[in-house]
Amino acid sequence: MDSxxxxxxxxxxxxxxxxxxxxxxxSGNCPPNxxxxxxAATLQVITPKNIYSKIAETTxxxxxxxxxxxxxxxxxxxxxSNLIGSGGxxxxxxxxxxxxxxxxxxxxxxxxxxxxxxxxxxSFAFNFNNTDKAMARSLPYSxxxxxxxxxxxxxxxxxxxxxxxxxNYYHTVIAGIPYILVNGIVASNNAGTFNKIVxxxxxxxxxxxxxxxxxxxxxxxxxxxxxxxxxxxxxxSTQTFKLQTQLIGANGEIIAEENSTASNTVSTSTGxxxxxxxxxxxxxxxxxxxxxxxxxxxxxxxxxxxxxxxxEPNIEVSFTPQQxxxxxxxxxxxxxxxxxxxxxxxxxxxxxxxxxxxxxVAGDINQNIAPQPTPTPTPTPTPTPTPTPTP
Numbered sequence: 001m002d003s004x005x006x007x008x009x010x011x012x013x014x015x016x017x018x019x020x021x022x023x024x025x026x027s028g029n030c031p032p033n034x035x036x037x038x039x040a041a042t043l044q045v046i047t048p049k050n051i052y053s054k055i056a057e058t059t060x061x062x063x064x065x066x067x068x069x070x071x072x073x074x075x076x077x078x079x080x081s082n083l084i085g086s087g088g089x090x091x092x093x094x095x096x097x098x099x100x101x102x103x104x105x106x107x108x109x110x111x112x113x114x115x116x117x118x119x120x121x122x123s124f125a126f127n128f129n130n131t132d133k134a135m136a137r138s139l140p141y142s143x144x145x146x147x148x149x150x151x152x153x154x155x156x157x158x159x160x161x162x163x164x165x166x167x168n169y170y171h172t173v174i175a176g177i178p179y180i181l182v183n184g185i186v187a188s189n190n191a192g193t194f195n196k197i198v199x200x201x202x203x204x205x206x207x208x209x210x211x212x213x214x215x216x217x218x219x220x221x222x223x224x225x226x227x228x229x230x231x232x233x234x235x236x237s238t239q240t241f242k243l244q245t246q247l248i249g250a251n252g253e254i255i256a257e258e259n260s261t262a263s264n265t266v267s268t269s270t271g272x273x274x275x276x277x278x279x280x281x282x283x284x285x286x287x288x289x290x291x292x293x294x295x296x297x298x299x300x301x302x303x304x305x306x307x308x309x310x311x312e313p314n315i316e317v318s319f320t321p322q323q324x325x326x327x328x329x330x331x332x333x334x335x336x337x338x339x340x341x342x343x344x345x346x347x348x349x350x351x352x353x354x355x356x357x358x359x360x361v362a363g364d365i366n367q368n369i370a371p372q373p374t375p376t377p378t379p380t381p382t383p384t385p386t387p388t389p390t391p
Contacts, residue, residue, distance in 0.1 A: 038073035040130040043103065047126050048181040050150035050168045050279050052224055053086070053119035055372065060093075061113040061149070062213045062226045063126055064181065067103040074102045075130045078111055084331055085122030085292040086151050090115055110213055115151055122151040123278045123294040123329075148296040148329050150278025155371045156221065157188050162243045162260035164188025165197070168280065174300045175235040175268040181213070182227045184243075189221040189373070192258060194245035197225060204259055207241055219245070221373050231268060238267045272354040273303025273324065281364040282334055282348075283371060284315065289336035293363075297324040301355035308332050310365055312346040336367055343368040 044066040051061030067073055078097050080090060093112035100109040113126075125147050157164060167184040182199065197217050199207045207229065214226040232239045243260040278294040297303040308319040318333040334348070343366075350361040 037075040037130045038071050039069075040073055040076065040128065042069045042071075043067055043073055043128070044178055045126070045128060045147075046179045046181055046228065047147060047149050048168075048183045048226065049170050049276065050152040051113065051115050051183060052154040052166075052168075052185045053115045053117070053151055054154050054222055055118060055370075057117050057222075059115040059117075059119075059154075059224060060214070061115060061183070062181065063111040063113065063149075064108055064179070064213060064228055065100055065103055065111065065128070066108040066179070067105060068178075070105050072102060072104045073130060076101050076103065077129055077131075079127045080124045081127055082123075082125035082148065082329060084124065084294050086115075086119040087122035087124030087149075089119060090122075090124050090151070113149075119151050120153060120288045121279050121282045121291040121293055121334075123148055123296075124151075125149070125329075147327070148278060148294060150280075150294060152279030152281055153283050153371050154185050154222065155187060155281060155283075156373045158190055159188045160190045161192055161258055162245045163262055164191035165243055165245075165260070167243070167264065169229075169264075169266065170276065170298065171265065172267050172269055172274055173231055173298065174272075174274075175233075175237070175270050177231055177268075180229055180231055180266060182229050184225050184227070186219060186221050186223045191219060191221070192245055194219045194247050194256075194258075196246040196248050197227070198244045198246060199227060199229060199241045200244045200259060202240055202242065202263065204242075204244065206244075207239070229266070231266060233268075235268055235270050238265055240265050269299075271301050272299045272356055273297050273301045273326070273352070274299035274354065275303045275305060275324065275350060275352045275359070275361055277350060277361050277363050279363075281366070283366045283369055284334060284336040285368055285370050286336075286339045287370075289339050290333060292331050292333050294329055294331050295324065295350065296329045297326055299354065300326050302326070303355070304353040305330065306351045306353065308348060308350050310334065310346060310348045312344060312365070312367060314338050314341050314344075314367055315346070315365060317348075334365060339368075341367055345369065 046064040091114045096112040166187040169182040170180050195217050199210050209230050211228040213228050245258050246254050247256040249255045276296050276298050303324045306321050310317050314337050316335040316337050345366045348363045348365045
C-alpha cells in the first residue's frame with residue numbers, strides 16, 4: 001500500500017477516535033440514552049395501590065418520581081393507559097407534570113392524579129418516558145415501579161381514634177423495590193383531633209425516612225393523605241407498623257398523640273407471583289349494578305389465577321382463569337342480578353398459585369350499599385391557635 005495512502009487512513013482513524021471520545025465525555029463509554037435527556041430507566045417511580053374516590057368532590061392521588069443517580073433526567077412525559085372502569089375518567093394534573101418534566105440528580109417530585117367525584121371501581125396504568133412524545137413508548141415493568149393503580153370508593157365508619165382511619169398499600173412486594181405509598185382516608189368522624197399522622201413501630205417509635213407527600217394533614221372526615229415509606233431491605237423481610245395521630249401546637253410541641261390498636265405489615269419476597277386486587281372493595285348499586293375489578297401481577301414470577309367467587313348469590317361473577325406474567329393485568333366483572341335486593345355486605349375470594357404455593361386474596365363486595373359520610377365531621381378538624389399575649 002502507498003505510504004501516503006496509509007498516512008491518510010491513519011489520520012482519518014485518529015480523527016474518528018477523537019470524535020468518539022469527545023462525544024462520550026472523554027471516557028469512551030456512552031450512556032444508555034445517547035441524548036442529553038438522561039436515562040429514564042434509572043428512575044424510581046412509586047405508585048399507590050388504590051386511590052380513594054369520594055361522593056361529592058375530586059380526590060387527588062400521588063405518584064412519586066425519584067432520581068437516585070448523579071445525573072438529571074429530562075424531557076419526561078407522563079400518560080395513562082389500560083383504562084378500566086372509572087379509570088377512564090382519571091386525569092394527570094398538568095402543572096405537576098410540567099414540574100416533573102425534569103428530575104434533578106438525587107431529587108424527587110410528585111405527579112398529582114385527579115379522580116373525579118362518584119368514581120366507582122376501576123383502574124389505570126401510569127406510564128412515563130423521556131423520548132420524543134410522538135414516538136413515546138412506556139418503559140417495561142421493573143422492580144423500580146408498580147404501574148397499575150386502582151380506584152376504590154371511600155367507605156366511612158364511626159370508629160373512635162386512629163382505628164377510624166383506613167389505609168391501603170402493597171402488603172407484599174418483591175425484594176429490591178425501594179418504597180411503597182401508604183394511602184389513607186379519615187373514615188370516621190370520631191377519629192380525633194390531629195394535624196399530623198406518623199407511621200410507628202409497635203413501641204411507638206416513628207419509622208425512619210417516611211415522608212408525607214400530600215401536604216398538610218386534616219382530621220376532618222373524608223380527608224386523605226399519602227405517605228412515602230421505605231420498604232425493608234432483603235428477601236423475606238417484614239416491617240410492622242401502626243398509625244399514630246398527633247396534635248402539634250403552634251410552637252411545634254406535641255400536645256396529644258394516640259396510636260392505633262390495629263397493626264399493619266409490609267413484607268418482601270422473591271420468585272413469586274403476587275395477584276393484587278384493584279380495588280379491594282366494590283359497592284354495587286341500582287345506579288352502578290355492574291363494575292369491573294383488575295388483577296395485577298406485581299411479582300417477579302407467574303401468577304396462575306384459578307377461581308373468583310362472591311359470597312352473595314345475587315352477584316354474578318364473570319371471570320376467566322388464566323396465567324398472568326410479571327407486570328400483566330386482567331379483569332373480572334361483578335354484576336348485581338336483582339337490583340332491588342336489600343342492602344347486604346359480602347366478600348369475594350380469589351384463589352391463585354404464586355409459583356410456590358396456593359394463595360387467597362380477599363375483598364369486600366356490597367350490594368345496594370353506597371358509602372356516605374356522616375353530615376358533620378366532629379370534632380373540629382384542626383386546633384385553634386392560642387392568641388399571643390399583648391406585651
